[in-house]
Amino acid sequence: MTFLSTCLAGVLMYTDRNKQSILLIRTSAVLSTFCVLLLAYAFIFLDFSLIYVWQHDSADLSLFYRLAAILTGQEGTYLVWAWLSILVVLLFTELNEKFSDIDRIAIMYALIGCAFLLVLTIVMTPFNSIYIVSGASLPLSGNGISPALIDILMPIHIFTTLFAYAFAIIPASVSLAYLTLEEKRMSGVRIYLRISWIMLSICMLTGGLWANRLLGWNGFWQWDPLQSCTIAIWLLLTTALHAVVRFNRGEYKRLFPLLCISAFLACLYTTLVARSDIFGSIHSFPGTPTWWMLLIFIVIVFFYSVVYALKHDISHTTVTGGLREAFEPQNTFYFTILILLIMIFISLWGPTVYIILYYMKRAVILPPEYYNSFFFWMILILTYLTGICMLYGRVKNSTLFYVLAVYFAVSLILVIAVPYSVYVLLYLSAFFFVIASIIFKMINDLKVKNKKIAVHLTGINLVHAGFIFVVLGAILSTSFATVHTFHYSLDEKGVYKEDNGLGVRFIDYSVEYTDTDWVQTLDVEVIDTGTYEMKSLFWKSSQYGFIAKPGVRHGLSGDIQLDFQGSSCTPSTQIENIVFCVKKYPFASLLWGGGILLIVGVMFTIAAAVMRRKLVRRR
Structure with a gap:
């Protein structure tokens, strides 16, 4: 139904029967909400x-x-994604008075996208009865979920991902309409881009914290295929948010709509990669019959968009030269967008080339160094461009x-004087340049009397400050990380040991058995x-295998991780010695704090947009 x-609803909207179409969109929203509630009821009452x-x-x-x-x-993810997308389309229709x-x-295009997601949901329905299996009887208990998934960050991480995907459908649909109708202007998509961007930022931040708890620091960002695709979506949204500024000034008439469409298609591509059953990733699902539909x-959508984009009549963007023009926004935005596009290509190329080689029987996974080596120089240039944008017109x-x-x-x-910390020193100079530029700009922004503009400018400043803090935190915490290994026998409880200035005291060790499983x-x-008391767990589950959960403490000076991999044991054979590692990641708080600044900054820009909309309605 x-x-x-x-x-x-899509057909009626196309034929200009708006009232009937809106009524059906509302009906779809109610019905999809009922489906989600029905599934929730089934989960609550087992x-x-x-x-x-x-x-x-x-x-x-x-x-x-x-x-x-x-x-x-x-x-379940297909159902929730389709449900959220329908709600977002309903929001878009309700906010449009004319x-x-x-x-x-x-x-109409957005409803086609929703219909496609509903097809995926129907094919992979969560409402299949167990009695369709020949000879099946009603189970007395369920399988449950892995202990690794029992974390409050898990639902936040997944739900914000689907929320970001849902909000990406509106910019893509409006862009398709803009291209097919050969319109001169396109408005109303920036706030949807911002919401999608902020939700995906929360997704990555909570995912990083969750992986840090579960897998240790190496799990925060492993450049696995899903992470590579997710950062590509985030970069596409970031690029679109930069391009829209110049789009409203007559530039990027083809590029901006293609970026919006590509962001939504990248969400689908990430879903395809996750369900390809090719990658041995912590994010992967088993294979799915929906892969060919995706x-x-x-x-189809990609080529449809490109064809209409090429038909669209535009004036070409030019890059001017000379010192006087070199720092103009037209040029800094051009190079910013160019670098972001290169980073998007690098992010998507890794999982894509693996899929291609996999079917050629020559599967090769690109190592993290492939991404890190390219990304560092791109980010360094972006950082300097950020500082230039902050100062332009003010000096x-x-x-x-x-x-x-x-x-x-x-x-x-500095690089010549201290050659063993090249990456750190190179970025520190860029960091201080941008921080000084942002502070200088914020002081100048205090002169702004218009509240709406002041809120928007504050948001922009916080976003760019957050960006450089995230990068600095990532570089410093990984560059100066230390690992301290300790050996204890079980009779050394209360004994203090030290390694390179870091001390530990063994308090307790215990094992709990449940049949053949133990913790x-x-x-x-x-x-x-x-002085911090920390716990680390190590599971052996007959259903889910071995699971380690390091203890992690986040502090202003950095993160400390207690990593205990345990050892095989049975009730009759107890272990006598334990080995564990304490890992220090100084300045990691800069990364987490930078992520929060990014999110808060975009929230400020959304607030400014809402204030602007209210002002327009009053007039």
Whole structure:
């Protein structure tokens, strides 16, 4: 019913019967909400007659994690994604008081996207009865979810991902309508881009924190295929948010809509990669019969968009030369967008080339060094461009040129003087240049009397400050990380040991058995800048295998991780010695703090946009 009402709503919107179409969109929203609530009811009350509930639910789970378990399988994620997308389309229609041609066609395209997601949901339905399996009987208990997934960050991480995907459908649909109708202007998409961007930022931040708890620091960002695709989506949204500034000034008439469309297609491509059953990733699902549908839809929309983009009449963007023009926004935006596009290509090339080589029987996974080596230089240039943008128009171009020359000279001198910390020193110079530029700009922004503009400018400043803090935190924490290994026998409880200035005191070790499964718990006291009691767990599960959960402490000076891999044991054979590592990641707080600044900054820009919209309505 939801699928039929969505399709009919699209047809009616195309034929300019707006009222009937809106009524059907509302109907689709109600029906899809009912489906989600029905599945939630099944998970809460343990309805094991549904295969999906039996696979992912258990009486051992709390109410919160029963609901969270809805998001742990591909059937549930398809349903929630389709539901959120329909709600976003409903929001877009309700906020439009008058429908122009571009609005109508955009809604039609968005409904086509929703209908496609509903097709995926129908194919991979979470409502399949267990009785469709020959000879099946009602199970008394469910499989539950892996202990690795029992973390409050898990549902936040997955839900914000789907939320970001849902909001990406509107900019893509409006862009398609803009290209097919050969319109001269396109408005109303920036706030949807910002919401999608902020949700994906929360997704990556919570995912990093969750992986840090589960896998240790190496799990924060491994450049696995799903992470590579996700950063590509984030970069596409970032590029679109930069391009829209110049789009409203008559530039990037083809590029900006293609970026919006590509961001949505990248969401589908990431879904395809996750469900390809090729990668041995912590993010991967088993294979799915929907892979060919995803592939065909992506190819059709991509070529459809490119054809209409090439037909679109535009005036070409030019890059001017000379010192006077070198720092103009037209040029700095051009190079910023160019570098971001290169980074997007690098991010997508890794998983794509692996898929190609896999089917050629020559599978090769590109190592993290492939991404890191390219990304560092791209980010370094972006950082300097950020500082230039902050200062442009506030100081003379000649002054800006000399300031840049001084920072470059200092960087070169430091690299020659201290050759073993090249990456750190190169970025530190860029960091201080941008920080000084942002502070200078913020002081100038205090003169702004318009509240709406002041809020927007504050948001922009926070976003760029957050960006450089994230990068600096990542570089410093990995460059100066230290590992301290300790050996204890079980009779050394309370004994203090030290390694290179970091001390630990062994407090307790215990094992809990459940049939053939067990959980080992290590409790130690870490003495560094303070004294912290930390625990690390190591599971052996007959259903999920071996699972380690390091203890992690986040502090202002950095992160400390207690990593205990345990050892095989049985009730009759107890271990006598334990080995564990304490890893220090100084300045990691800069990374987490920078991520928060990014998110808060975009929230400020969204608030400014809402204030602007209210002001327009009053007029």
